[in-house]
Amino acid sequence: MIHIILAILKIVGILLAVLLGLVLLILLTVLFLPLRYRICAEKHGELKKSTANVSVSWLFGILKVKAGYRNGQISFVPQIFGKKIDFAKKNTGQTEDSSEEAENNETKNCETEKTEDVSEEKKPLPVLEEKTKPDPKPSPKTETQENRASKSETQDGEMSELQAEDAAEPEKRHRFFNIIEKVRMQIEKIRNRILTAKEQAKKTIRSITKSKETLKRYLDFLRSDLSREVYQILKNHLFYLLRHIRPHKIKGYVHYGFGDPALTGEFTGILYLILPAKCEELDLEPDFEDQVCEGEVLALGHIRICHLALTGAKIFFDKKLKIYWKRFRQLRRA
Known part of the structure; x- marks a missing residue:
């Protein structure tokens, strides 16, 4: 029984030692294995015509990243074991599916619009009927009635003008008092604006003095x-x-x-x-x-x-x- 327990403990110890060794190996490779870089740049004249290439490799070239600049365009290519990793393929597949769906939806919408146009064309147009009526001729009785009505209207107009003049006097007084009140309100607004401007100027002066003090403290600290x-x-x-x-x-x-x-x-x-x-x-x-x-x-x-x-x-x-x-x-x- 004791031999079995010792054997199990021995196996566990070996496994722990192997794990610790692997952790130490990974740690040492990360710390001491160099990250190699290569920079190649060329510029003559304008910046758009210049070229630049940067490659960074690690773990004996197993992991590599290449970046370049040419004709105003930037390229970025990661590699594992010399094989490129293209992230654009998945995105292009998704965009193709979405474009096909959009085209199908557009064709369906066009077909429905055509059917609606045809149905509207087939509808009958309403027929308008015109009815002609004879123009009535004025009679002499209506002319006398119109003259009497015009005389009464002139008399009523004169009476209304007199009443309007009597009613205009209190309205003029009311307008005069309104103008005086508006002038008073404008003067009050100007006074309030002057007071607020004074308070704002005091606040700005306080903030400037405070900022000067803080700047002086920072400069003393840096010196x-x-x-x-x-x-x-x-x-x-x-x-x-x-x-x-x-x-x-x-x-x-x-x-x-x-x-x-x-x-x-x-x-x-x-x-x-x-x-x-x-x-x-x-x-x-x-x-x-x-x-x-x-x-x-x-x-x-x-x-x-x-x-x-x-x-x-x-x-x-x-x-x-x-x-x-x-x-x-x-x-x-x-």
């Missing part, structure tokens, strides 16, 4: 000794990453210029700091007079995840950076 130390730490980490990420081989030539001699000289110095020492096959041609950017470049390099992980861990566990972050949060809350 402190702790900020300088943190800047130096981050600068060292950045240069460490650039040493391991920058390409180890570069070919070609670059003809560049910003139109400003000082800016062109500063950019040239930065390039010589970033580029590796063994960069004899790359020709830098700075132009200190004109604004130019053209050339052909081929760059090869690799990136290891272990360098990124190490830099991230150093930044995360740095005490000065933690203190700096706490003080910055306190400054934001204040």
